[in-house]
Amino acid sequence: MRTNVTLEEALAMLLKESGTIEAVHVPLLDALGSVLAENIVSDMDMPPFKKSPLDGYAVRGEDTEGASKDTPIILKVMDFVPAGYVSNKRLGKKEAMRIMTGAKIPEGADAVVKFEDTKYTEETVTVYKKYPVGTNIVKAGEDMEKGDLVLQKGEVIDAPEIGILATLGKAYVEVFRKPRVAILSTGDELVDMQQPLVEGKIRNSNSYTIAAQIKKLGAKPLMLGICSDAIEIIKAKLNSALNWADIVITTGGVSVGDHDLAKEAFREVGAEVLFWRVRMKPGTPIAVAKKEEKLIFGLSGNPAAAYITFEQFVRPIILKKMGRGNYKLMEVKSILESDFTKASNQNRFVRGNTYYRDGKYYTRLPEKHSSGVLTSLMGTNSLFYIKALTGPYKKGDEITVQLLNHPEVLK
Ligand SMILES: Nc1nc2c(c(=O)[nH]1)N[C@H]1C(S)=C(S)[C@@H](COP(=O)(O)OP(=O)(O)OC[C@H]3O[C@@H](n4cnc5c(N)ncnc54)[C@H](O)[C@@H]3O)O[C@H]1N2
Numbered sequence: 001m002r003t004n005v006t007l008e009e010a011l012a013m014l015l016k017e018s019g020t021i022e023a024v025h026v027p028l029l030d031a032l033g034s035v036l037a038e039n040i041v042s043d044m045d046m047p048p049f050k051k052s053p054l055d056g057y058a059v060r061g062e063d064t065e066g067a068s069k070d071t072p073i074i075l076k077v078m079d080f081v082p083a084g085y086v087s088n089k090r091l092g093k094k095e096a097m098r099i100m101t102g103a104k105i106p107e108g109a110d111a112v113v114k115f116e117d118t119k120y121t122e123e124t125v126t127v128y129k130k131y132p133v134g135t136n137i138v139k140a141g142e143d144m145e146k147g148d149l150v151l152q153k154g155e156v157i158d159a160p161e162i163g164i165l166a167t168l169g170k171a172y173v174e175v176f177r178k179p180r181v182a183i184l185s186t187g188d189e190l191v192d193m194q195q196p197l198v199e200g201k202i203r204n205s206n207s208y209t210i211a212a213q214i215k216k217l218g219a220k221p222l223m224l225g226i227c228s229d230a231i232e233i234i235k236a237k238l239n240s241a242l243n244w245a246d247i248v249i250t251t252g253g254v255s256v257g258d259h260d261l262a263k264e265a266f267r268e269v270g271a272e273v274l275f276w277r278v279r280m281k282p283g284t285p286i287a288v289a290k291k292e293e294k295l296i297f298g299l300s301g302n303p304a305a306a307y308i309t310f311e312q313f314v315r316p317i318i319l320k321k322m323g324r325g326n327y328k329l330m331e332v333k334s335i336l337e338s339d340f341t342k343a344s345n346q347n348r349f350v351r352g353n354t355y356y357r358d359g360k361y362y363t364r365l366p367e368k369h370s371s372g373v374l375t376s377l378m379g380t381n382s383l384f385y386i387k388a389l390t391g392p393y394k395k396g397d398e399i400t401v402q403l404l405n406h407p408e409v410l411k
Pocket residue numbers: 185186187189190202203204205206207251252253254255256257260282283284285299300301302303305371372
């Protein structure tokens with residue numbers, strides 16, 4: 001087991017130890033937020049036929065030669081084509097067909113004139129200018145052509161991708177399975193919300209915060225509840241977590257206290273502890289173990305420490321497992337709006353609220369910074385990343401912040 005590793009070493013180790021999860025076939029809408037595990041090649045032109053982009057009249061361009069305001073041309077209306085229908089007639093000389101947006105261009109027609117530019121009766125339409133061949137005709141395959149590689153393996157499926165797949169009739173799609181992440185909160189002081197809050201106890205918040213963080217990433221959380229500081233109970237819960245989950249998260253019991261049993265429990269279920277303690281604040285005592293392909297993250301019990309170490313270490317692993325190539329948090333330069341004078345010989349993440357104004361980012365810091373304080377994480381959309389042995393920082397200084405709610409960083 002390695003101890004006191006740097007942030008970079010810890011992350012590199014974790015990324016090396018985890019791969020992408022297997023692909024599964026899911027109903028189209030369930031693929032939202034997942035990563036495509038297959039290439040999608042179009043088996044058709046879209047649109048599949050030449051269509052009208054307007055409500056108007058399909059005409060032959062050549063019939064409009066010489067038309068002008070003073071010398072309009074009158075065409076005979078010989079059919080009507082609403083969208084979804086096709087005319088079985090062929091447009092002849094000096095003929096027009098009334099056509100609606102989205103309808104297939106009838107045989108013989110090669111231009112469309114919109115209603116507003118004509119005068120019409122039931123039998124005739126009058127055209128006042130020349131419409132060259134191809135005017136207002138949407139080509140077959142304008143959107144995609146048969147044989148086009150429309151979506152590539154590795155792309156994240158968002159709403160437009162869902163629409164494209166629907167266009168191609170893909171009722172099921174192959175995506176990387178969403179990782180299952182089990183959460184176990186350890187600590188004799190914890191009670192669940194349904195239980196009475198007796199003296200010396202607090203309610204378990206970590207399970208809920210972390211389940212929400214997992215859900216936000218599109219993975220599947222499973223809360224295994226609370227577990228007392230008793231090695232046999234922790235082991236039993238860990239074993240059932242490892243049965244179900246791809247990743248296991250525990251909180252609490254990773255420091256040096258008499259009842260801090262997480263590492264010992266990890267070993268006793270047959271996992272290898274990769275490292276314990278990272279040179280960062282908060283969340284220093286994090287321990288990560290591995291059993292077969294599964295990582296077990298032992299996060300600090302302190303709520304803000306657990307939250308921040310999740311974002312630093314668990315988030316990239318979940319995203320990598322889901323097949324996402326971009327799992328780095330976006331870092332930007334920002335202007336500090338208040339002093340931060342606390343000296344630190346460790347890398348430190350300070351919660352901040354970053355906003356954008358007139359081309360620049362600005363970051364406000366909350367008053368409370370303790371890793372036991374959860375309320376000042378409200379409104380935290382970014383982390384002020386202080387490198388070891390830098391600072392103190394003053395209002396107006398340029399700082400580096402990680403944006404927490406910005407999902408994509410281009411490689
Ligand atoms: N002698 C030392 N003591 C401590 C050190 C140290 O280096 N030497 N490190 C401190 C730091 S830093 C941290 S962080 C904590 C980490 O402690 P643990 O991971 O062992 O967590 P616990 O002791 O179980 O709990 C810490 C704190 O968090 C509360 N907690 C725990 N679980 C939950 C939960 N599910 N929901 C809400 N709150 C929770 C718990 O009651 C404690 O107050 O260790 C320091 N000590």
